[in-house]
Amino acid sequence: MLCCALQINTSACTKAIMSVNSICCFNEINVRIPLKRLESYFWTSSSCPLKHIVFVTVPDSKKQKKEEIQKNLFCMDPEYKWVQRAIKDKKRD
Secondary structure: OOOOOEEOOOOOEOOEEEOOOOEEEOOOOOOOOOHHHEEEEEEOOOOOOOOOEEEEEOOOOOOOOHHHOOOEEEEEOOOOHHHHHHHHHHHHO
């Protein structure tokens, strides 16, 4: 399975395109991300070909030095049940 994460400090990835105001997803992954690692989420722009959720995650801080921690972005299909549960959980925060 191909898993592609965008690191916020990088400029491009083969599965998503970042612009000044939006991120478009062209593929998604179906890997469950632990809820404790989900920092936030947002929808892709209406100008994108796929209407997907982008999860922003924080890596396990025990595995990285504080100054090296980078956030990752993951494109997810909003139809997946676990994605819907994760969104509900984040709305409660």
